[in-house]
Amino acid sequence: MTRHVRYYLPAIAVFIGGILLWEVAVRALHIQRFLLPPPSDIATALITNRDLLLQAGATTLLEAVGGFAIGLTGGLAVAFATARFALARGALMPFAIAANAIPIIAFAPIMNAWFGVTSPVSKMMIVAMLVFFPVMINTVRGLTSADAASLELMRSYAASEREILTRVRIPSALPYFFTAIKVAATLSLIGAIVGEYFGGATVALGRIIVESASFLRFAQAWSAIIVAAALGIGFYLIIIGIERIAMPWHASMRGRT
């Protein structure tokens, strides 16, 4: 335990030092508070608006997690179907890779128009699109990443396709899959919040940030950003936790207790 504390000590020191420096700099340099509020103002805004922020955070989180689930399910379903058939893979992968390279977030207003600007479904669809492509592409890569020798070994056992899938392809795909969903977890909150910038339920983090900023209530905007950051980090940590349980054997996990 003390080893953990010592490991994280420099990071904690930098964090506290950074906050203090911010506070002191804003006061000492007389930076106008509406441009960059000091951390103490943001903390005050967090406390006074806590009920609103909790409710808004819940709305945004629901959109992010809902969209994540849709995108993940779709990405996995298409990946498994595609990985199985080389022809489908050859036909679909170039489009998937191209789609993954375009700024999907630009579709946010379109999704708002299609699925209703105030409906959480429109935000979920933006998130689902953002999540779908990295999950699908990486899972296909992972499922087809098993080396030739592993497949020949299974062939020498006269193993069925299903056995090869469950015993070789899926375990080989896990590192690729987790790389994708770590990216997707972050993307899902970005998608939900940016989707809200273009309109949505009033009590949502994206709306609070946009409206607070337009009324120059920057401390309040910052407090919503803090909640969004906390949600993003929390989501990411949950995925890392699942990753450690799912593949303790992986090189990146070795030597951890």
Place this chain on the structure above:
Amino acid sequence: MNNDVSAVVEVHELNKTFGNAGSETVALSGINLSIRPGELVSLIGPSGCGKSTLLRVIGDLTRPTSGTIEVNGKSATRARTDRDYGMVFQAPVLFDWRTIEANVGLPLEIIDMPKARRAQRIADMLALVELSDFARHHPWQLSGGMQQRAAIARALAFEPRLLLMDEPFGALDEMTRERMNTELLRIWEQTGTTIVFVTHSIPEAVFLSSRVVVMSARPGRITKIIEVDLPRPRSDETRTLDGYFELITEVREGLKSGHVAGTTS
């Protein structure tokens, strides 16, 4: 060569070419080989002589272009689906996500062996290769030689009638390789499994084999088959016998003459 039904492997006039017409490479040409039950036969030759290809044809990992191959009196494909083969490659090909015992048990899971019998079998195999203390370890925690022993335990787990080994000790240092050779002979004598062993090491081929099949490259064919009549059980002492050195010379000469014949043809 007439078809001897008691042969484990019977290869007749086998050819294998890679590539398309016009740019094809002849990997194997006119191969005839008969391997008797309980033999340990080495295939030796320079790289590109098709020794690995021949092993892969026997193991039904690739198909011959022409000629016939029978394993235990059946087609190679039938032998594979009957699980007559155990295979050991140059790399151990152990799965990192499985412990050593789970890796050894992999083929047993595939043949649906009941769990209790499987556990017993895994324990026996690990004892055979002297890895019992490492059952719960993961592959990366073991040295290269230990990983290859685990791969051998896995290959022998369902008591295959034929063990195919493709340069299994090629990546090991000389000392470990010699120890593994002795180990392999002990395992072979205990199990009575027929072994086909691909190597490019002359001492290894002579030390292990009942017969050494010398091959030459371009096109890959058999130039000589040398009977190794060194006494068994073989040990480090075997490596000091006059007969051992004579056989090493004989294999070396065989490889050289094959090389000359290969370049002049």
